[in-house]
Amino acid sequence: MNTFVNQLAYFGFFQSFFLLCVYLFSAKNRKNINGYIAFLIFVLFIGLSGRVLYVSKLFEENFRLITISEFAILLFGATVFLFTRSSLTNQRFAVRDLVHYIPAIAYILFVVFYFMIPSDEVIVARIRRGELYSVVNILVGIGLTFNCTYWFLSLRQFLRFRNNLKNELSYTLKTQFFLNFLIAIGVCLLVWIGMYFISLFGPETIEQESRKFIWLGIAFIILFIAYYGMIVPDVFRIQSFNLSQKYSQSKLSHKDLDTLKTELEDMMADKKPYLNTKLMKAELATMLGISNPELARLLNERIGMNFFDFVNYYRIKEFIALAKTDKAKELTFFGLAQEAGFNSKTTFNKSFRSLMGTSPSAYFSKEV
CATH class of the missing domain: 1.10.10.60 (Homeodomain-like)
Structure with a gap:
């Protein structure tokens, strides 16, 4: 089973690397793909690189390489939300949007100082005391809470946008593909939540093993979206409409x-x-x-x-x-x-x- 998972990780890693190269070096495709999707691919590239470096044994089986994958956890949800917002409202990236990534930066710094910098002796001592597994469970819980919150915000924004269109349009826009993307991500998160709670009251390895497949599932969903977005560039270009302002100032009697x-x-x-x-x-x-x-x-x-x-x-x-x-x-x-x-x-x-x-x-x- 590990061989199969590793092969999928290799495939996802090289596929994300390929798509990043296409985005960076092809001006035509750069115009066709949403910038946030490109950043999502970069996040996946980071997440998958840790496992690829670990299983390839380029630097021996150093467990610290796996923790590189943790860098991507809190970057994911915020980027899905910003991608949803930009697709529905054509709102471009602004400096103030960086506030969504502050928790991710804090999370990454904690991972670096707690898991990567300490010596092997310190890590082993933490494992023996059971401290390390407790910290991992807390971090996974934080990651799930953060990503699920942003997923709900993304879904709410999409549903509100689709409902508001009834006040502006007499026809139906094709938004099902976008909704399916959010549903697929939501299913992955729901399975992850289930495995996480099972692991809290059962074997600790359940969530650790299932996390590999869940992350790979999310990775392939986003890679498919990115690839499809290049082939059919209008799939996420939902036309933006200026929704009516409140008419409280109307002078009509x-x-x-x-x-x-x-x-x-x-x-x-x-x-x-x-x-x-x-x-x-x-x-x-x-x-x-x-x-x-x-x-x-x-x-x-x-x-x-x-x-x-x-x-x-x-x-x-x-x-x-x-x-x-x-x-x-x-x-x-x-x-x-x-x-x-x-x-x-x-x-x-x-x-x-x-x-x-x-x-x-x-x-x-x-x-x-």
Whole structure:
């Protein structure tokens, strides 16, 4: 089993080295990959280098080489969070972001002074007293807590971003690949937590042995993401939108809102802007002659819907009207939905069921 793990470590090490070289020496690929992903690869390179140096016996089997892998532990979670934030908001790196790495620096210094600098005699004495294993368990617990916290922050930011888009867009962005990345990392962390608690009340070696596979799992997830990001550079380039500011300063009176509601409904019926599959709230606000925040207030206070549901409400009405024409004989339900402005079958089905309380096929079977 150790041979297999060592082979995987070698593979991951050379793969991360290769990707770093591509990033450093290829201007084209440097533009295609997020800088935080490149740093994640560097973190993995550090984490895997300790084990590679140890098992290769270039410097004999010096246990201190394994501790080099510990340098990467607290760098990982913060970088995943900053990568998530930059992908969703296009927020570039700023000096203040270095604060996220202060715990990692403190952690690395402790590892150096506690594990690497002391003599063999001091380390052996700590092992005999049981002190070393206690310290390792504490450090692993700190690492898990730190990484899980940043993972939750990353997931929360992603879910909040996806939910906020419903106030700006009338269509669904393809964000599943990004979500799958976070889920895969989360599964690895969950398994690691399980093994850690088992080791606290059982054999100490359980967590130590499983940690090798968990870290390799995380490594290959990130290496795959980096490689795929180079091949399909738009996979993590989620378009950034300026979400509406609060409309508390809006000067529109209640009478103005009532008038605008009538104008909006007339415009939706006459000009049918919802037929634009990529319609954004900012575009609709311009057509109505008001600001984006003012349209947000109008939808909230007079329509009672977010932008996504409001536009798709009209698309569903258009779909039902089309389904009663001769076009229904030539097109499938989704074909008609596309004619009505939908660009996603999933969005169409969810919107139809939410509005009509049933599926399109069930709805029209009742009509017959």
